[in-house]
Amino acid sequence: MVDLSMDMDGGIILSLIIPAYNESSIILRNIExxxxxxxxxxxxxxxxxxxxxxGSTDAMGQLIDERAKNDPLLRPLHHKGNKGRGRAIRTGFSxxxxxxxxxxxxxxxxxxxxxxxxxxxxxxxQADITLASAYHPDGSVSxxxxxxxLLSRWGNRILSAGVQGKFxxxxxxxxxxxxxxxxxxxxxxxxxxxxxxIIQKAELFGLRVVEIPGHLxxxxxxxxxxxxxxxxxxxxxxxxxxxxxxxxxxxYVLRPGTILTIPVLGMLLIALLGIMxxxxxxxDRLIESPNPFGLMTIYVALRETLIRGQLTLSISVGxxxxxxxxxxxxxxxxxxxxxxxxxxxxxxxxxxRLKQLESEKEG
Numbered sequence: 073m074v075d076l077s078m079d080m081d082g083g084i085i086l087s088l089i090i091p092a093y094n095e096s097s098i099i100l101r102n103i104e105x106x107x108x109x110x111x112x113x114x115x116x117x118x119x120x121x122x123x124x125x126x127g128s129t130d131a132m133g134q135l136i137d138e139r140a141k142n143d144p145l146l147r148p149l150h151h152k153g154n155k156g157r158g159r160a161i162r163t164g165f166s167x168x169x170x171x172x173x174x175x176x177x178x179x180x181x182x183x184x185x186x187x188x189x190x191x192x193x194x195x196x197x198q199a200d201i202t203l204a205s206a207y208h209p210d211g212s213v214s215x216x217x218x219x220x221x222l223l224s225r226w227g228n229r230i231l232s233a234g235v236q237g238k239f240x241x242x243x244x245x246x247x248x249x250x251x252x253x254x255x256x257x258x259x260x261x262x263x264x265x266x267x268x269x270i271i272q273k274a275e276l277f278g279l280r281v282v283e284i285p286g287h288l289x290x291x292x293x294x295x296x297x298x299x300x301x302x303x304x305x306x307x308x309x310x311x312x313x314x315x316x317x318x319x320x321x322x323x324y325v326l327r328p329g330t331i332l333t334i335p336v337l338g339m340l341l342i343a344l345l346g347i348m349x350x351x352x353x354x355x356d357r358l359i360e361s362p363n364p365f366g367l368m369t370i371y372v373a374l375r376e377t378l379i380r381g382q383l384t385l386s387i388s389v390g391x392x393x394x395x396x397x398x399x400x401x402x403x404x405x406x407x408x409x410x411x412x413x414x415x416x417x418x419x420x421x422x423x424x425r426l427k428q429l430e431s432e433k434e435g
Contacts, residue, residue, distance in 0.1 A: 086119040086191065087170030091160035091245070092178035096132040099123065100139060102180050107145055109184040122147045124164045127154035157245070158259075158266030165254050174248045182206075182246040182286055189284045190248035199282035201274055202248035205241035206288035215290045231268065239283050243267050246286065253279060255427070258420055276417065332402045339395035346388030353377045 088106065092099055103121060110119060125133040125148060136148040149167045151160065161175060172194050174187055186204050193199035206213045207228055213221050224243075231242050243264065256277065261269045274281050357373035358364040378385065 084118050084120050084170045085172065086117055086187075087164075087168035087173045088119060088121045088187070089161065089164035089168055089173060089175045090121065090123045090178050091126060091157055091164060091175070092123055092128070092132060093126040093154060093157075093160075094128045094130045094132060095178045096128070096130040096135055098179060099132055100135055102178065103136075103139065103143075103146060105180065106176070106184050107143075110187075114188065119145070120147050120168070120170060121145055122149060122164050122168045124160040124167075125150045126156070126160040127151045156262040157264055158269075159262040161245070161266060162259055162262075165249075165259075171251050172248065173251065173254060175245050177245050179291060181288055181290055182244075183289070186246060186284075186286055190246070193282045193284070194248050194250050198280070199248075200250055200253045200279040201270070201281045203239060203241060203281065203283045204244055204246035204286035205239065205283045206244070206286045207240040208283055208285040209240070210285035211240070211287065212285075213288045216288060239271070239281070241283070241286075242271055244286070244288075256420070256424065258416075258423055273416070277420075332398050332405070336395050336398045336402070339391040339398065343388045343391035343395065346384045346391065349384050350377060350381050350388070353381055 106121060123136050125136065133150055136146065140146045140148050149163055165173065172191055174190050182204050190202045190204060193202050205211050207225050228241050228243055232239050257273050259266060259269055271281065354373055354377040357376060361369045361373065363369050
C-alpha cells in the first residue's frame with residue numbers, strides 16, 4: 073500500500089486537525105469526504121488527517137482506530153476523558169507533523185472547499201494565521217436557525233471589540249497556521265476561549281492574521297435538538313450562557329476598557345443629570361424669591377433644595393462613587409494586562425531558547 077500522506081522527502085506538507093467528541097455517526101463519512109475532495113482537487117499535496125478523540129463515549133475512538141489500520145492518511149489521537157475543545161485542538165497541534173496546519177470542525181459545517189483558501193496565504197507568506205469567517209462581508213450562512221445565527225453574529229461583533237475590532241468572526245474553529253507560529257505560541261486554554269487566546273497572542277507578537285470569507289452551513293438543521301434534554305437547552309441565549317459568560321470574561325481580560333467604558337459613562341451621565349436637576353431646582357427657587365441675591369435667601373433656597381432633593385443628590389453622589397470604582401478597576405486591569413503580556417513574552421522567549429538549545433544538543 074502506497075503511503076499517500078508523504079512527499080518525496082518523507083515530510084508532510086499539511087495536517088488537517090479535527091477535534092471530535094461523540095461523533096460516531098458522522099466521523100467516518102466526513103473523513104471519506106475530506107479524502108475524496110483532497111484526491112480530486114489537491115492530489116499532489118502530502119497531507120494527514122489528525123482526528124483528536126476528546127474522550128468520546130459512543131465508540132468513536134474505536135471506529136477511527138479501525139479505519140486507521142488501512143488508511144495511512146488518518147492519524148487518531150485520544151484523550152482518556154473529555155478535556156474540552158481547546159485541549160483537543162492543542163493536542164492536535166502537538167501531535168501533527170505538517171508544515172501547515174488547518175483545523176476543521178467534525179461535522180464539516182465549513183466544507184473542505186475552504187482548505188485551499190486557508191492554505192494559500194500561508195504558503196505565499198502573506199499570513200501566519202488564517203481565519204474562516206461566515207460573517208465576513210463576502211461570507212454567508214445557510215441552514216442555521218435564525219436565532220442561533222443572530223446570536224452568533226452579534227456575539228462575534230462584541231467579542232471582536234476585544235481584539236481591536238479587526239475581525240468579523242473570532243470564535244470559529246476553522247483556521248490555518250504555519251508550523252513556526254504553533255512552535256512560537258504557548259497556548260493554555262482547554263475550552264472554546266482558545267480561539268480568542270490565539271488571536272490575542274498573535275496580536276501581541278505582531279503576527280499576520282488574515283480573515284477569508286467562509287460559508288457556514290449546518291448539514292443537519294436539527295443537529296442541536298439531538299443533544300437537548302433540558303428546557304433551557306431550547307432557548308438559544310440561555311443554552312449558550314456558559315460559553316457567552318466565558319467569552320465575555322476573556323474579552324474583559326483582552327481589553328478591560330471595552331467593557332468598563334459603558335458603566336463608567338452610564339454612571340457619569342446619571343451623576344451629571346442629577347447635578348443638573350439639583351442646580352436647576354436651586355436656581356428656580358432663587359428666581360421665585362423677592363430678594364434672590366440676599367444671603368439669607370440663598371441659604372434658604374440651598375437648604376430646601378438639598379432637603380427636597382435628597383434622593384436625587386444621593387443617586388448623583390452614588391453614581392460618582394461607583395464610576396470612580398470602575399475607573400480604578402480599569403487602571404488596575406490595564407496594569408494587570410500589561411504585566412501579563414510582559415510575563416508571557418518573557419516566558420515565550422525563554423521557551424523558544426530552550427527549544428533551540430534542545431535542538432542544538434540533539435544535532
